[in-house]
Amino acid sequence: MNSHLPHAASPRRLASLLAASFTLLVAAATVSAGALDESLRDLASPDSEIVERTLTQIGSRGDELAIPALEALCDGRLLAGPDGTLYFKAPRERTLRSAVTGAPVDPQPSGVREVEVNNQVRRLALPVLAQLKLKSSSESVRLAAAQELAERGSDEAAILLRTALDKEPSAKVRDFLTLALARFDLQSETAQRQMAGLRVANNLGTPSLKGEIGRLAAASNPNLEVRKEAGLVLEVIESRQRRIDMLGALFHGLSLGSILLLAALGLAVTFGLLGVINMAHGEMLMIGAYTTYAVQMAFEHWMPGALRFYLLAAVPLSFLSTFLAGVVLERTIIRFLYGRPLETLLATWGISLVLIQTVRLIFGAQNVAVANPTWLGGGVEIAHGLVLPYSRIAVIIFAIVVTIAVWALLQRTRLGLQVRAVTQNRSMAACLGIATTRIDMWMFGLGSGIAGLGGVALSQIGNVGPELGQTYIIDSFMVVVVGGVGRLAGSIVASLGLGLINEILEPFAGAVLGKITVLVMIILFIQRRPQGLFTLKGRIEA
Amino acid sequence: MFARIRHRLLRMHSPRAWMAVGIAAAVLLLLLPISNGLIPAKSAFHLPDYLVPLLGKFLCFGLAALAMDLVWGFAGILSLGHGLFFALGGYAIGMYLMRSIEGEGVYRSTLPDFMVFLDWKTLPWYWRGFDHFPYALAAALLGPALLAFLFGYLAFRSKIKGVYFSIVTQALTYAAMLLFFQNAAGFGGNNGMTDFKRILGYSLQAPSTRLALFMASGLALLLSYLSCRYIITSKLGRVVTAIRDAELKSRFCGYESTHYKLFIWTFSAILCALAGALYVPQVGIINPSEMQPSNSIEMAIWVAVGGRGSLSGAVLGAWIINGGKSWLTAVFPSAWLYVLGTLFIVVTLFLPKGVAGAWATLTRRWGK
Numbered sequence: 001m002n003s004h005l006p007h008a009a010s011p012r013r014l015a016s017l018l019a020a021s022f023t024l025l026v027a028a029a030t031v032s033a034g035a036l037d038e039s040l041r042d043l044a045s046p047d048s049e050i051v052e053r054t055l056t057q058i059g060s061r062g063d064e065l066a067i068p069a070l071e072a073l074c075d076g077r078l079l080a081g082p083d084g085t086l087y088f089k090a091p092r093e094r095t096l097r098s099a100v101t102g103a104p105v106d107p108q109p110s111g112v113r114e115v116e117v118n119n120q121v122r123r124l125a126l127p128v129l130a131q132l133k134l135k136s137s138s139e140s141v142r143l144a145a146a147q148e149l150a151e152r153g154s155d156e157a158a159i160l161l162r163t164a165l166d167k168e169p170s171a172k173v174r175d176f177l178t179l180a181l182a183r184f185d186l187q188s189e190t191a192q193r194q195m196a197g198l199r200v201a202n203n204l205g206t207p208s209l210k211g212e213i214g215r216l217a218a219a220s221n222p223n224l225e226v227r228k229e230a231g232l233v234l235e236v237i238e239s240r241q242r243r244i245d246m247l248g249a250l251f252h253g254l255s256l257g258s259i260l261l262l263a264a265l266g267l268a269v270t271f272g273l274l275g276v277i278n279m280a281h282g283e284m285l286m287i288g289a290y291t292t293y294a295v296q297m298a299f300e301h302w303m304p305g306a307l308r309f310y311l312l313a314a315v316p317l318s319f320l321s322t323f324l325a326g327v328v329l330e331r332t333i334i335r336f337l338y339g340r341p342l343e344t345l346l347a348t349w350g351i352s353l354v355l356i357q358t359v360r361l362i363f364g365a366q367n368v369a370v371a372n373p374t375w376l377g378g379g380v381e382i383a384h385g386l387v388l389p390y391s392r393i394a395v396i397i398f399a400i401v402v403t404i405a406v407w408a409l410l411q412r413t414r415l416g417l418q419v420r421a422v423t424q425n426r427s428m429a430a431c432l433g434i435a436t437t438r439i440d441m442w443m444f445g446l447g448s449g450i451a452g453l454g455g456v457a458l459s460q461i462g463n464v465g466p467e468l469g470q471t472y473i474i475d476s477f478m479v480v481v482v483g484g485v486g487r488l489a490g491s492i493v494a495s496l497g498l499g500l501i502n503e504i505l506e507p508f509a510g511a512v513l514g515k516i517t518v519l520v521m522i523i524l525f526i527q528r529r530p531q532g533l534f535t536l537k538g539r540i541e542a
Numbered sequence: 543m544f545a546r547i548r549h550r551l552l553r554m555h556s557p558r559a560w561m562a563v564g565i566a567a568a569v570l571l572l573l574l575p576i577s578n579g580l581i582p583a584k585s586a587f588h589l590p591d592y593l594v595p596l597l598g599k600f601l602c603f604g605l606a607a608l609a610m611d612l613v614w615g616f617a618g619i620l621s622l623g624h625g626l627f628f629a630l631g632g633y634a635i636g637m638y639l640m641r642s643i644e645g646e647g648v649y650r651s652t653l654p655d656f657m658v659f660l661d662w663k664t665l666p667w668y669w670r671g672f673d674h675f676p677y678a679l680a681a682a683l684l685g686p687a688l689l690a691f692l693f694g695y696l697a698f699r700s701k702i703k704g705v706y707f708s709i710v711t712q713a714l715t716y717a718a719m720l721l722f723f724q725n726a727a728g729f730g731g732n733n734g735m736t737d738f739k740r741i742l743g744y745s746l747q748a749p750s751t752r753l754a755l756f757m758a759s760g761l762a763l764l765l766s767y768l769s770c771r772y773i774i775t776s777k778l779g780r781v782v783t784a785i786r787d788a789e790l791k792s793r794f795c796g797y798e799s800t801h802y803k804l805f806i807w808t809f810s811a812i813l814c815a816l817a818g819a820l821y822v823p824q825v826g827i828i829n830p831s832e833m834q835p836s837n838s839i840e841m842a843i844w845v846a847v848g849g850r851g852s853l854s855g856a857v858l859g860a861w862i863i864n865g866g867k868s869w870l871t872a873v874f875p876s877a878w879l880y881v882l883g884t885l886f887i888v889v890t891l892f893l894p895k896g897v898a899g900a901w902a903t904l905t906r907r908w909g910k
């Protein structure tokens with residue numbers, strides 16, 4: 001009897017403790033556990049009639065707290081102490097837990113025996129358990145129960161699901177229940193239910209029911225009416241699916257185009273203003289991406305608590321590092337090569353080799369892992385099967401913001417005015433007192449900085465490795481060639497266009513052939529418009 | 543008649559320069575072959591067998607540099623697509639070499655192994671005829687020539703020049719590389735073609751075959767050098783140089799610049815394809831990585847280091863850089879890209895005329 005006392009007292013003691021330290025809600029749940037305790041004890045009764053009555057009671061009361069105990073009962077994990085207190089053993093755990101509270105018990109009780117369970121009891125307990133779970137206050141538990149029932153596929157399960165659907169508050173679970181019920185109907189043998197299922201499937205329009213509908217639409221189906229209807233529904237679903245795939249491709253193209261846009265914006269600034277082909281521009285993307293990686297590592301090391309905000313620090317730091325890199329390059333090398341574009345091309349290629357090798361020596365030749373911060377993980381599902389990842393949405397928004405900022409800088413500031421003047425007529429601008437060499441330096445830094453921002457964006461949706469820049473440089477040159485020099489609008493239209501065409505061609509021609517087609521199209525395009533889509537009379541043509 | 547030929551030859555080179563050409567020819571076609579083939583292995587003057595293909599490779603690079611210098615140094619067109627012509631020439635010969643080991647592959651099939659692997663039953667139409675060497679050689683030279691002609695026609699006609707032209711040639715090469723990486727293209731995909739056994743019936747492993755290939759490369763380099771020299775000292779060469787320096791003015795003088803550029807461009811592509819065709823049997827492999835944009839740009843740096851506008855300088859540049867590459871990648875691999883990158887920068891900044899230009903400046907100073 002001595003050993004009995006602490007166990008009997010423990011729920012109440014725990015309850016008072018919880019009430020003191022946690023919320024009232026938890027306390028209330030634990031207090032109701034006292035009443036539950038009594039009925040649960042009866043589950044261990046050797047009399048199966050008592051057990052059955054208890055199960056019905058629990059089911060009608062709808063007490064969520066009984067779920068672990070019932071689960072344990074069905075799996076044969078329910079144990080009874082010598083005093084009748086119930087425990088269960090959670091899977092892959094050695095310590096026993098109290099069946100009432102679910103908390104581990106300490107010290108371990110002695111003399112426990114397994115509660116015997118026969119198939120009849122199990123048959124009775126399973127629907128009760130499902131019922132309890134379907135009424136659970138947790139959405140995920142309800143969804144899991146619905147999924148389990150849907151898989152079982154019996155008529156009783158269908159009835160349970162149908163009653164649950166009427167009371168279900170969460171749209172997500174309701175959607176699942178509707179889908180599962182439609183599947184039951186489609187799989188049933190009566191034409192009436194099949195037609196009802198088809199109507200629901202038509203409204204839902206998900207591809208997940210295609211298999212069942214396809215079976216009904218098959219020539220082997222003797223019921224002509226159902227067959228015809230199923231054929232129609234199938235067509236609706238398929239056309240909807242095609243639209244969704246197209247939308248997905250469009251979205252991917254848009255995010256790819258955003259990266260290209262960030263890469264090409266900087267290139268357009270340097271090429272348009274200085275007439276300089278910067279082959280190391282791709283490496284600015286790489287530096288931006290690696291700065292992001294370094295910032296992430298620094299956060300992990302020194303302030304892991306703030307890791308989710310590393311991206312916010314990475315944006316300005318990447319801009320700064322690439323801006324500085326650009327300024328240094330311009331001052332030390334590129335300014336001596338103005339007016340010799342082919343030599344600049346070679347020299348900047350050399351710079352890119354040195355940068356690649358340096359990064360390889362510091363960070364290794366393998367790709368490094370840049371993780372999305374938690375708030376960019378996941379995505380929004382705008383239709384069945386079409387999930388737009390937050391990271392890609394963020395990239396698009398980021399590109400828009402940067403583009404607007406660059407546009408504002410060029411069109412609305414004094415520096416921008418001077419830049420445009422130098423672009424149009426360098427010597428006249430110099431005569432008017434504009435310090436053209438300083439403008440050159442700023443703009444080269446700015447162009448590189450924008451590429452660095454592109455690197456941040458890229459690190460969120462693509463691989464980060466030493467050769468990252470090389471894969472984007474040809475594409476971004478194509479953007480500049482197609483878009484023309486010195487016009488933001490040209491770069492925007494061209495990069496988005498190239499991104500979209502790439503993605504749209506991919507399903508038909510495959511990734512590589514799509515790319516080749518695009519390149520051939522560009523070569524033919526410049527036949528017609530050698531100066532690009534949008535032209536500005538500037539230093540290049542002069 | 544004889545006097546006219548003599549006059550023309552003297553316009554190509556001064557007597558002293560002719561002497562140098564003669565010495566180079568003697569070294570390439572007599573001295574080195576004798577040193578490899580006739581002098582016993584123990585002698586200090588013996589050229590070891592393993593060096594023969596390496597030197598042969600250098601000769602091919604020199605030939606490619608020559609082609610590059612012709613368009614860039616004399617016509618002012620910086621091509622970033624010469625790697626493509628080089629690789630295409632190599633692929634054509636590679637196809638011949640693949641066909642010549644018909645039935646000796648791993649699968650003992652009449653098709654090349656990679657086609658068996660792809661479960662192809664017949665040879666694709668563009669592989670027909672490659673079992674004949676003359677056809678393969680013609681394809682190796684005329685295929686790239688045709689591509690260069692078409693591309694050049696389109697590009698020069700719409701007045702694409704300068705960096706635009708460079709970028710577009712780079713894009714072309716890149717597209718071709720992606721295409722050749724495809725297994726379905728029928729050129730062996732990633733792995734390309736390798737495991738060649740014999741050329742014209744002679745084993746590729748035999749020292750004598752290697753020596754013959756080396757001598758063929760030497761001869762090709764010499765003849766190409768002379769023909770390039772012939773072109774640039776002709777009237778056509780003068781016009782091309784004039785177009786390089788002032789295209790509009792030469793057009794006003796009545797020279798259709800497009801035609802001149804197109805000729806030089808196509809001829810250069812043929813030379814580069816020849817280099818590729820000689821290269822593949824000596825290294826024993828061809829794959830799409832030869833078309834990497836970086837390879838084409840590296841050719842430009844050979845010319846830049848050697849001296850733009852100096853044919854012998856370009857060849858020399860190719861040898862300097864590749865010699866340095868062979869040595870450094872063996873001794874200190876991670877440094878090579880630094881050296882190459884720095885070379886790109888230093889040469890463009892401080893040695894715009896390359897080694898040849900620096901040499902000319904030095905000799906002129908000593909002469910005074």
